Amino acid sequence: MKKVLLLTTGGTIAARNGEQGLVPDIKCQDILEMLPEIKGCFEVDSQDILNLDSSNVQPEEWQYIAEIVTENLALYDGIIITHGTDTMAYTASALSYMLQNLDKPVILTGAQIPIEKMFTDAKRNLQAAFAAVNTDIKGVAIAFDDKIINGCRAVKVRTLGFNAFESISAPYVGEVYADGMHVYRKDMHPAKEQKPFCLKKELCTDVFLLKLIPGTNPEIFDRLLDMKYRGIVIEAFGAGGTHFERRNLIPKLHKLVENGISIVACSQCLYEKSDFSMYEVGQKLLECGVIPGRDMTTEAIVTKLMWALGQTKDPQKIREIFDTDYAGEVTLG
Numbered sequence: 650m651k652k653v654l655l656l657t658t659g660g661t662i663a664a665r666n667g668e669q670g671l672v673p674d675i676k677c678q679d680i681l682e683m684l685p686e687i688k689g690c691f692e693v694d695s696q697d698i699l700n701l702d703s704s705n706v707q708p709e710e711w712q713y714i715a716e717i718v719t720e721n722l723a724l725y726d727g728i729i730i731t732h733g734t735d736t737m738a739y740t741a742s743a744l745s746y747m748l749q750n751l752d753k754p755v756i757l758t759g760a761q762i763p764i765e766k767m768f769t770d771a772k773r774n775l776q777a778a779f780a781a782v783n784t785d786i787k788g789v790a791i792a793f794d795d796k797i798i799n800g801c802r803a804v805k806v807r808t809l810g811f812n813a814f815e816s817i818s819a820p821y822v823g824e825v826y827a828d829g830m831h832v833y834r835k836d837m838h839p840a841k842e843q844k845p846f847c848l849k850k851e852l853c854t855d856v857f858l859l860k861l862i863p864g865t866n867p868e869i870f871d872r873l874l875d876m877k878y879r880g881i882v883i884e885a886f887g888a889g890g891t892h893f894e895r896r897n898l899i900p901k902l903h904k905l906v907e908n909g910i911s912i913v914a915c916s917q918c919l920y921e922k923s924d925f926s927m928y929e930v931g932q933k934l935l936e937c938g939v940i941p942g943r944d945m946t947t948e949a950i951v952t953k954l955m956w957a958l959g960q961t962k963d964p965q966k967i968r969e970i971f972d973t974d975y976a977g978e979v980t981l982g
């Protein structure tokens with residue numbers, strides 16, 4: 650029988666009605682009581698580690714979760730973390746970088762409807778998470794709506810639908826069918842040889858995300874410099890472009906890079922890769938020293954930049970980190 654640690658952090662899955670709407674309240678023991686079928690198949694320990702709506706989960710919580718996972722990893726076959734869905738993709742991505750060379754499953758799951766309510770998806774999502782642990786996949790993944798998604802490829806795309814998450818520019822890790830879990834990829838880590846697990850939890854939170862609009866005022870970049878941001882993620886247009894007519898953003902980007910600020914650019918399009926070499930409006934960014942985000946999700950880029958800036962102050966090393974695939978977050982080449 651597999652040994653599993655269930656960690657709860659809050660979210661809708663554990664929510665009850667409060668005076669101002671849904672608030673997380675239900676404890677891990679009560680959650681397990683509602684899953685009698687799990688008890689017979691797994692040896693489960695559980696801990697309530699946080700009690701937050703995931704809108705309140707921030708980098709400090711990612712570090713705390715990573716520490717608890719690290720302390721317990723050797724004792725269990727897998728760890729399941731219940732979490733609010735709204736920022737689950739950020740937490741999953743951040744954990745993918747912090748928990749280096751994971752050789753066990755760390756599965757996040759949650760729900761669109763609280764576990765005590767009619768039509769809840771909580772039980773099914775938890776069952777999928779336990780089934781994922783049973784398959785011995787390696788790495789951080791999200792179990793939701795019968796799908797197992799690499800944690801650093803997941804994006805929340807629906808506010809209400811049960812299929813709230815999609816796997817962006819990457820196939821599912823696994824899927825639940827009537828005959829059980831089909832696993833398509835056991836190891837989310839791209840390295841051929843398994844290096845020893847280690848926790849690298851340092852993060853720099855001085856990262857800003859800017860979504861361009863037609864007519865973005867270039868002066869915003871001066872303000873970001875004044876505010877001492879060390880990393881900026883730009884969601885640019887289409888395959889990769891930004892305006893330089895009338896409101897020219899390029900000199901401002903040059904200035905930021907000269908000041909040692911790392912800028913990573915991706916597309917506002919959810920699907921498929923960005924390629925800033927395709928158009929003149931993109932090449933100008935590359936000439937400034939902007940790092941291409943390739944086919945990474947915005948969530949995976951923001952968290953990777955926080956993590957990279959936590960590891961080094963050298964902009965060249967940040968670029969090298971973005972030229973490395975740690976957990977299947979990027980397609981290189």
Ligand SMILES: NC(=O)C[C@H](N)C(=O)O
Nearest residue numbers: 660661702703733734735
């Ligand atoms: N479905 C959910 O879990 C949404 C909730 N607001 C959360 O992210 O904590």
